[in-house]
Amino acid sequence: MEEKKLDINSIIGFVLIFGILMYMLWQNQPTPEELEAQEKAKQEQVETEQKAENQESSLATSSEDFSTISEPDSTQLTDLRNKLGAFSYSASLPSATTKETTVENEVLRLKFSSKGGYLSEVMLKNYVNYDSVPIYLIKDKNVNFNINFGTTDSRILNTRDLHFQPSITKNGENTIVSMKLKVSESKFLEYRYELKPNDYMIGFTIRSQGLNDVINSSQEINLDWTLKGYRHDKSVQYENRYTRLTYQHEGNKVSKLGQMGDDEEDEEEVNWLSYRQHFFSSILLSEKPLEKVKLISNNLVEDEEIDTVYTKLYTSKFPLGLEGGEVNQALSFYYGPTDSKILKKYKKNLEESIPFGWGIFGWINKSVFIPLFAFLSGIFPYGIAIIIMTILVRIVMSPVTYKSYVSQAKMKILKPEIAEIQAKHKDNKIKIQQETMALYSKAGASPMAGCLPALVQLPVFYALFMFFPTAFDLRQKSFLWAEDLSSYDTIAELPFHIPFYGDHVSLFPILASIAIFIYMKMTTGQQMASQPTQEGMPDMQKMMKYMIYFSPLMMLFFFNNYASGLSLYYFVSNLITIGIMLVIKNYIIDEDKIHDKIQENKKKPKKQNRFQKKMAEMMEQAEQQKKVKGRKK
Template identity: 75%
Template sequence: MEEKKLDLNSVIGFILIFGILMFMLWQNQPTPEELEAQEQAKQEQVEAEKKAEIKTETFETSTEDFSVTSATDSLKLEGLKNKLGAFAYSSTLPSASNKETRVETELFDLKFSNKGGFLSEVRLKKFDNYDSLPVYLIKDKNIGFNINFGTTDSRILNTQDLYFEPTISENGDNTVVSMKLKVSESKYLEYRYELKPDNYMMDFTIRSQGLSDVVNSSQGVNLDWKQKMIRGDKSVEYENRYTRLTYQHDGGKIDKLSPTSDDDDVEEDVTWLSYRQHFFSSILVSEKPFKTVDLISENLLESGDDDAEFTKLYSSKIPLELQGGELNAPLKFYFGPTDNTVLRQYDYSLDDSIPFGWGIFGWINRYVFVPLFSFLSGLMPYGFAIVVMTILVRIVMSPVTYKSYLSQAKMKILKPEINEINEKYKDNAMKKQQATMALYSKAGASPMAGCLPGLLQLPVFYALFQFFPSAFDLRHKSFLWADDLSSYDTIAELPFKIPFYGDHISLFPILASVAIFFYMKMTTGQQAASQPTQEGMPDMQKMMKYMIYFSPIMMLVFFNNYASGLSLYYFVSNLITIGIMLVIKNFIIDEDKIHAKIQENKKKPKKENRFQKKMKDMMEQAEQQKQMQNRKK
């Protein structure tokens, strides 16, 4: 009887348990929407397997494909696998939240984007812009840093759309930021940044581990680095003239793209690339030269756009080499000032990225003006250093000034005799020329002697023209009424903008223009008075008279937006030159003595050199041929 009761209770218990299970299954049955999603996922999986078998379809990934997911959400995980293949794993990690990783050093405030693994913000902590705002080299998505590659399952992926897992560690005194794009815990693509104390150069390595069976080496791996250059100077047009993409290639050659227009080039064996924004640079250095680089510079500045945020867009496409199916590219990144003193600390000739000028002009700046100005600015304020350097330059060049003025004085004394020769042989150009040359030879004078000293000064003139706009030390240094010697000074703001001049009035260019007017009045006027008028030739006196007024106007307009340090130099230089010439004229050169010396020279027999004799023979032969032709006629 008891056994029957036990069996009956067991049966009832089983019935109750079965009922509860059925109730729970009914409560948790999939909704029609969930059933539809499951069916769609199955169909996508079947289609993916078919495509993987025939391997003829290629997926091009996009940002929307990589939304944040949870590892427990199997449906989303399967969807990601269909689109990302092995790299779906990276989107299941906690870092896949489109957040940034922040790191600070003595020099930098940095942000690394988990999405893409690249530096998304670089602030230089020791510098401010003209408007007292922080200096950012990278900010607000002005950067594009992407590796494009194919996979063995026929996909094309872009690292800028994939999620990297960040870790921060210490290596001695260095801070290491590792950004890993993972296929699994032991397989990944890594960006490794190593920051050193008080150093603008960071080690940057691109390497992979265990991806030889994931990355398709036959399709190639390309690094694309794009960067918009953030405006940082008061005059954006002036800044844009010195914003340039410069690079070193072929074992040390330095080249650059155009700073004034869109430009592109393809170079081989590139050692470094410098994205320069006037006074600050982003430089990528390769321990092993890049085999080829496609370079593009695009001018973003439109005429009259004084409020522009960006000046240029630089772009470089760099094929990366695979070794054994893996990446290993030891690189370096420099983010810092375009300062000769700082850049020379590194071993890659990075100071060649500073526009000191080509050839002899660059040589003069590097080995004369840069050391000289560095020495003087260490002893006195920067404005006074410019004045003292100008005085020293003019003193060194004073012998050239003396030679030029002496030649002009000789030509002025000989002018009456030249006019007599012109009148005597006005119908015979050949005789006139022969007589003129003979007079110059006997008197020891030459019309070219006044030009040569001026030509000798041109390298110095051009070198300084390049030096001041590139002198980082002048940045934000004040002198008298100028707030910043690396930019224009302002004594008045205009309510309108004058084409080619601007919307302000700078005083240093005005002073420089006045000084150059009086300087040219003395030199050009003297030279014009000494030059005889040649028949059939332009009236030099009239041309020089125009130059006396044209040059100051050009100085006034052109330099209104230039660095006030450069205008200060020309102002002081012309003042000193005027002073030197007044001393030469009134205390050194005696025109009566020069005239007496010329007369003595004319009495002495003058031995012709080989060149003069040859020229004389040629002129005589030409004269004889002309006479024979006239007789035949």
């Protein structure tokens, strides 16, 4: 009974203590005014931390801003002089800390490193990559910009290891960033950058002042510019195909280094050089041609599943000339989209860095398809513009399709007669060829007539093959299920990687492959029906049967990682071609009329041209030689 009482008393005691504690907490809780004061104090602390962070990342732009930083002591100064000679002055300045200066306009945000004085970060403000991350052409030390030179006190120095003093000024609306590597306040090597409003081109001058007795003029002053190109597209392999070092030399001649492997070239004079990363470019231009330039391109993508950060490593090396013992080199940098409309504005032939195709293929793109697509896409959505352009191309090419089909129809009608000739002269191949050619000549038919239309279409086919992967306007433009017409569309992700195909399934290549299969089934079937089998020749019918299946399969694999805009074009193009062929076959071509016309032509005396006469003479001579050999035996 006593134990029970004790337990009850203990419980009552604990309850009373808990109640007292809760009462004390309630009494001591902060008032609304105190809570507001605490919140304000927290906000001020956050703002103070952010301000300190911004001050740390944004470098002050004059030496006065570093007046609180302690100067090196005498021992440190001695060490700097022993190491850097005259340039120890620059290392002793308060700005000799590795920080960055940030400036920007409407399209670019730039950071300059005080150590090395070069552009350490370039962000394009209006673009993002496939993963919605801002486009950086330079970031995280993917660049090296260095001048290697000798001094009169027998030192070899690199600007990348030396500290430049930054300053920012204004020239009208332009922002001037000056990075000076100083020997004294009046003697220095300067990188001068000029950024204009809403412009991707940055003026860049390298000049020295008062260094004629510091820089050794008997040794070459070499500039190295190295850049590792970041991947920006969904498929790094596809992007890498259109990532190339391109340069203009010998006047207006434009050349490129290797597309996929490693390559290098030495050029005597270069006007500009472009580190093209598919849809974005880093271009160095010079007012005077750069002399003795060494250009190097190294492929960094060996395995698409592993190498997914960088595409290529670009390197350019060239000497800087001296004038009166001083450096004075006027250059410019372009960091921006590989867009022909923008590049043309600079009137430096920079648009030629875009791979439109060589010769007639490039001319077709620049003169026909680019203006046509620009017009259509200004009126219609981009996917619809592709379809309309495809329809127009097929209508223009329909006479060629018609001629090809007529030629095949003629060959089909003549096939029985050719078979008779082969049976009649089965032991005399020369006679078969003579009579077959005579028949073709009288009937106005030719086995080559069906091939010529296909050859006529090749320039258009190849031009469009180059147009779609380089059309900047298609970048990140959606149509139906395709999120980006400049990249592949995806309807399913695979849990594994198929060699040459990828780890996804694209629908447009599947549709294009089906359309190609139907088209080839129609055309190849017609060709097989019209082509006679010749003894001693390869079995063309068998080869054509293989092609019916091989071509769509190749399309399916090859285009799975290509631009969906290109697959859309091939799909629509083949559908239209199938429709045109059905109309020609069922409503335009009458095989009976063609047969009657052939018979009429055969009755007319046919005058042979010079080539036909020569061929007939050669066959006749071969026939005579064969007879002579037969007699000797």
